[in-house]
Amino acid sequence: MKLLFKSIIEAEKKIRSFIRETPLEYSYPLSAEAGCKVYLKLENIQITGSFKARGSMNKILLLKNDKRKIITASTGNHGLGVANALKATGKEGTIFLPTKASIAKVEAIKQRGVPVEFYGDSGEVTEVYARQLAEKTNQIYVSPYNDLDVIAGQGSIGVELYRQLPELDTVFVSIGGGGLIAGIAAYLKSVNPKIKIIGCLPANAPVMYECVKAGKVIDVPEQPTLSDGTAGGIDHDAITFELCRDLIDDYILTSEEEILTAMRSLLKHHHLVIEGSAGVAVAAILQQKEKFTGKKVAAVICGGNVSESVLKKVVCHE
Secondary structure (H helix, E strand, O other): OHHHHHHHHHHHHHHHHHHOOOOEEEEEHHHHHHHHEEEEEEHHHHOOEHHHHHHHHHHHHOOOOOOOOOEEEEOHHHHHHHHHHHHHHHOOEEEEEOOOOOOHHHHHHOOOOOOEEOOOHHHHHHHHHHHHHHHHHHOOOOOOOOOHHHHHHHOOHHHHHHHOOOOOOOEEEEEOHHHHHHHHHHHHHHHHHEEEOOOEEOOOHHOOOOOOHHHOOOOOOOOOOOOHHOOOOOOOOOHHHHHHHHHOOOOEEEHHHHHHHHHHHHHHHHOOOOHHHHHHHHHHHHHHHHHHHOOOEEEEEEEOOOOOOHHHHHOOOO
């Protein structure tokens, strides 16, 4: 973990001029409801609308002198992050997306002028195809999470959190492939081992939780979820598995109704549009609030790129 800690510090400095240091906003309504001091780390207003801008920027900057093209696969936000980094560095690449990717995210990627192609009906299928294509054509595959450089970039959130509120007791982070929580936990646990890291997942897609329970990466059945950014399986050689197993203190699974309620709460009280994956972290705090009474806790609001159909569901209570 010492090597990753060092890489996170280096990444934070490297990407600083390309990203925003997002605010850590105190939530009066959530604090009153939860009985603890709740802070929101607003990655939904990051340069691409999600935390993914960090890891992809760090990776692409490290590859800036490599003449090969970039290939990546994504359910949306990672692809947008890579597209943004390619645009900023002048490198060339292609973003592969599953056919069911969020329309809002697809449109945002295309606006960066980076080629988009569709393959498969799930993030896992798309990733396998893109990785194999990169190997066959001698291009560079950039994983959304299974890459230490990407993880180090996401870990820059931990650097900011500790700078903004060093007395934090607990941080709630949603989990998909595990890159976000692994980076944040690796930094925060290094500077203060007493900080608790809570992994938050939708009950309909609890992949990393079930893998850690099983002691190895396994295939986990999933149901549709508002938290599309955390859906999908993980690589069987995922380096995030051991990091999550060793660094996460506890896991909380949230229902679809709890996620939707959290999304509506932030829209109503903070006028923030957030993704379902961000709603998972807020929902986790409220679900088990009695465990954190009087604590200073932060929820990482990991993204705000919501499709029109989901936003309609949040606003109109459909």
